[in-house]
Amino acid sequence: MSAQLTVGIIGAGPVVQAIHLPTLARLTETFRVAKIMDVDQAVATEVAGRVDAVGVTDVNDIIGDPAIDVVAICSPSQFHSEQTIAALRAGKRAVLTEKPLAVSGEQAKQIAAVADETGVPLFVGAMHTFDPAWLDAQPYLDELRRGVRSIRSSIVLPPNNRFEDWATEVVQRPEMQIPTDFGPEMRAAMMPAVVLGLAIHDLPLVRSFLPEDEATVTAAEFIAPFGYAISVRAGDVVADVSGLMHGHWQPMWEFDVVSDSAHLHIDFTPSFVQAGSGTAVFTDESGTRRFGLQGHNGYEGEWRALAAAANGDLSLMPSRASLIDDLVLAVDIGDAAAALQLEGAQS
Amino acid sequence: MSTDQIVLAPEPEIEAFTRTLSASLPRSVAIDVDHGSTAVIAGTGDWVARIGSGAAPIAIVVDPQPTDAQAVRTLAADASEVVLSETFAGNPAVAQLRERAADALGSATLMTLVATGDVSPATALLEQLRLLRAVGVTEITVSDSQVTSGSALVTASGVGLGGSTALLRLQTATTTAGARAHRLRIFSPGAIVSATLPSSDTARPATVSVMDGSGALHLPDISEHAHRATLRDLTDRRARDLSEELTQLADDLELIASITA
Numbered sequence: 001m002s003a004q005l006t007v008g009i010i011g012a013g014p015v016v017q018a019i020h021l022p023t024l025a026r027l028t029e030t031f032r033v034a035k036i037m038d039v040d041q042a043v044a045t046e047v048a049g050r051v052d053a054v055g056v057t058d059v060n061d062i063i064g065d066p067a068i069d070v071v072a073i074c075s076p077s078q079f080h081s082e083q084t085i086a087a088l089r090a091g092k093r094a095v096l097t098e099k100p101l102a103v104s105g106e107q108a109k110q111i112a113a114v115a116d117e118t119g120v121p122l123f124v125g126a127m128h129t130f131d132p133a134w135l136d137a138q139p140y141l142d143e144l145r146r147g148v149r150s151i152r153s154s155i156v157l158p159p160n161n162r163f164e165d166w167a168t169e170v171v172q173r174p175e176m177q178i179p180t181d182f183g184p185e186m187r188a189a190m191m192p193a194v195v196l197g198l199a200i201h202d203l204p205l206v207r208s209f210l211p212e213d214e215a216t217v218t219a220a221e222f223i224a225p226f227g228y229a230i231s232v233r234a235g236d237v238v239a240d241v242s243g244l245m246h247g248h249w250q251p252m253w254e255f256d257v258v259s260d261s262a263h264l265h266i267d268f269t270p271s272f273v274q275a276g277s278g279t280a281v282f283t284d285e286s287g288t289r290r291f292g293l294q295g296h297n298g299y300e301g302e303w304r305a306l307a308a309a310a311n312g313d314l315s316l317m318p319s320r321a322s323l324i325d326d327l328v329l330a331v332d333i334g335d336a337a338a339a340l341q342l343e344g345a346q347s
Numbered sequence: 348m349s350t351d352q353i354v355l356a357p358e359p360e361i362e363a364f365t366r367t368l369s370a371s372l373p374r375s376v377a378i379d380v381d382h383g384s385t386a387v388i389a390g391t392g393d394w395v396a397r398i399g400s401g402a403a404p405i406a407i408v409v410d411p412q413p414t415d416a417q418a419v420r421t422l423a424a425d426a427s428e429v430v431l432s433e434t435f436a437g438n439p440a441v442a443q444l445r446e447r448a449a450d451a452l453g454s455a456t457l458m459t460l461v462a463t464g465d466v467s468p469a470t471a472l473l474e475q476l477r478l479l480r481a482v483g484v485t486e487i488t489v490s491d492s493q494v495t496s497g498s499a500l501v502t503a504s505g506v507g508l509g510g511s512t513a514l515l516r517l518q519t520a521t522t523t524a525g526a527r528a529h530r531l532r533i534f535s536p537g538a539i540v541s542a543t544l545p546s547s548d549t550a551r552p553a554t555v556s557v558m559d560g561s562g563a564l565h566l567p568d569i570s571e572h573a574h575r576a577t578l579r580d581l582t583d584r585r586a587r588d589l590s591e592e593l594t595q596l597a598d599d600l601e602l603i604a605s606i607t608a
Contacts, residue, residue: 229457
């Protein structure tokens with residue numbers, strides 16, 4: 001067995017506290033968290049202390065530390081590009097950047113160029129692309145792609161803290177800033193945020209079924225306080241990209257693809273809690289097959305894939321091109337949805 | 348033969364199905380293809396013309412599919428006694444949903460409908476519109492529609508039972524995978540209602556649940572499809588304003604025509 005990989009995590013917010021640290025606690029034979037960085041020393045120290053790591057406030061204490069094998073970038077999105085490039089250039093064994101990889105397509109291309117140049121394995125935290133339900137169904141998906149007609153990504157969730165509080169004891173939870181005015185300009189401003197904050201979870205799955213025709217956003221509705229209903233058309237394929245953070249307790253995190261002769265439906269488990277994998281149901285003329293229902297979710301899947309890549313097995317590492325294309329699609333959808341809010345107001 | 352029996356005169360293409368209905372209502376329903384007083388018309392092709400050419404004073408139209416809206420409007424004006432029997436909108440579970448989830452229907456902010464099955468997008472969209480009507484949605488206004496040969500995605504708004512405006516999302520996909528089904532979700536501040544409605548080739552019950560802060564309530568299963576319910580309630584159905592129902596169908600057909608144009 002390979003030696004433990006030493007991990008440095010940039011960011012100590014709820015996602016790190018409630019997702020990555022509990023996930024890494026299930027993988028202690030593979031990973032050891034050595035440092036956690038936060039701009040607030042007290043937060044960094046407390047969160048790091050939970051895993052016997054060192055809390056630091058300077059990014060370079062992690063990126064520049066040769067003892068750190070793997071850097072996980074879980075900072076606010078606007079810092080992802082610069083920090084990812086720095087981690088790649090530092091010659092780490094692997095880098096995991098939380099989604100979104102960057103906030104513009106140009107940034108994503110710069111990151112990919114550096115990843116090519118350095119050869120460092122790069123992963124984006126698109127956890128459902130590593131969920132056993134998704135991976136196990138892969139052998140059947142080419143059949144689906146040949147005649148795809150309709151895609152549906154629907155993410156209906158309770159507030160995050162419902163699950164965070166079952167996963168850990170969060171320190172310094174950022175307050176949700178809920179606007180009170182949902183006029184056109186506010187809706188336009190919120191659209192990229194909801195796309196890059198929520199829709200992005202499954203946009204890589206959506207993109208994998210879209211034909212190469214240019215995808216067009218034909219409708220976009222902002223659903224207060226935090227939701228969206230976006231229509232995407234690419235050739236003869238329609239895609240419903242919808243999400244809603246509601247006040248109820250029941251999560252409904254679903255993904256559907258329907259072709260002329262096959263149907264894939266996936267129910268994903270909520271983030272934060274270790275609720276195992278999603279469940280995929282694939283139906284065609286030969287019958288129905290069920291996949292997933294495994295004991296680990298996509299977050300654990302992505303860390304496992306990263307460990308494999310750090311040790312030379314790149315079979316589950318996404319291509320650089322796909323990372324760029326995933327981000328460009330998300331940015332384009334967010335921008336187009338924002339523009340539709342303003343156009344609607346003008347008309 | 349009881350004097351209260353309904354004597355059906357089905358069209359040839361729907362006779363076998365009608366016999367399965369009468370078999371489940373052996374005391375109430377009989378079949379006399381040549382002399383029955385209630386015609387059973389398949390809602391395919393030019394079904395309006397076929398009603399007009401029949402001799403029976405009453406007609407039941409099973410699953411009316413998209414046709415010329417003006418012809419339906421004329422039929423409504425003729426005071427013809429035409430009863431619509433619709434697999435999805437007429438599923439008894441929908442009436443139950445309307446009664447048991449009235450609060451959610453009255454304050455809905457979002458309704459999503461997904462249809463899969465081996466039917467055209469136009470037919471599936473019409474079924475979805477009829478389903479929305481059945482749960483009390485009016486004043487449906489379409490803001491975007493994407494319709495291909497095998498799928499559709501429509502964004503609209505509508506006014507729910509309580510007078511509040513809800514965002515409506517209708518998605519259809521034509522596929523041979525699996526049985527036909529419609530799924531309806533209604534989101535309101537107090538509850539989420541989910542209904543899955545199967546086709547009428549069996550008595551498989553719809554599943555309807557109402558989820559609120561206290562938990563999730565699975566409404567009682569009703570193992571009866573829409574068309575049996577239509578026959579069982581035919582007397583009551585005939586007492587309703589059938590002309591108004593046909594007029595509403597004509598409105599929906601016009602909307603479908605504009606969406607799919």
